[in-house]
Amino acid sequence: MKLLEADKLGVTFSGLALFRGLSFSFGPGAIALMGENGAGKSTLLTLLAGVQPLQEGRVAVGGHDLAAAPVAARRALAWVPDESVAYEFMTGDEFLRMVFALRGKSEAPALAALIEGFGIAPHRGKRFGQMSLGTRKKFMLVSGLASSAPVVLMDEPTNGIDAEAKAHLVETIRHGSATRLFLFSTHDEDTVARCGATVLRLAD
Numbered sequence: 001m002k003l004l005e006a007d008k009l010g011v012t013f014s015g016l017a018l019f020r021g022l023s024f025s026f027g028p029g030a031i032a033l034m035g036e037n038g039a040g041k042s043t044l045l046t047l048l049a050g051v052q053p054l055q056e057g058r059v060a061v062g063g064h065d066l067a068a069a070p071v072a073a074r075r076a077l078a079w080v081p082d083e084s085v086a087y088e089f090m091t092g093d094e095f096l097r098m099v100f101a102l103r104g105k106s107e108a109p110a111l112a113a114l115i116e117g118f119g120i121a122p123h124r125g126k127r128f129g130q131m132s133l134g135t136r137k138k139f140m141l142v143s144g145l146a147s148s149a150p151v152v153l154m155d156e157p158t159n160g161i162d163a164e165a166k167a168h169l170v171e172t173i174r175h176g177s178a179t180r181l182f183l184f185s186t187h188d189e190d191t192v193a194r195c196g197a198t199v200l201r202l203a204d
């Protein structure tokens, strides 16, 4: 079962090619995107997530072409950026409700266990402007992981989170990777090993 396919992806910034002719095809599992700072990990993830338009090549998510059928393709993925995208005035609960409303869902069956596992229950009523960086990150992770999307794209998911949350992230990836694809950028070798992830290395 193919969940994410990239065919001859290429990106050029200011006349310099960041990568070219990048092709892969993944079914369920865990893939760690690694490489030096500036190798293009975040750029690749934003292309796959449909956050930034493709320059060269094509992407299909859940069999849906990202350029030709963007709504169906994006419905098949969840995107967890490195930095919080929530409004500062929103509470944790309001943010989660907004994300599920945007996905056309009123509830997420996995949500309660994720809130518990990531230890964010005490922060649900807090506004993002008053949260620590790690707590914001945990809400981003929970919003993506609680979706039923078969493809979960995460930019540096362990950045800033504590050991308990990291253990829960690893457990969620290990448990879910039989049916879903988790593709995440990281510099964290320990997490890659604990998740049993396959490494996709972007050359500098």
Ligand SMILES: Nc1ncnc2c1ncn2[C@@H]1O[C@H](COP(=O)(O)OP(=O)(O)OP(=O)(O)O)[C@@H](O)[C@H]1O
Binding pocket: 013, 014, 018, 035, 036, 037, 038, 039, 040, 041, 042, 043, 044, 185
């Ligand atoms: N919109 C843009 N315009 C011009 N250059 C860009 C743009 N986006 C990214 N870049 C450049 O592309 C390169 C790759 O950046 P990217 O953030 O994808 O790397 P990364 O592998 O995620 O790095 P890190 O490990 O530091 O997070 C960098 O040199 C960056 O400055």
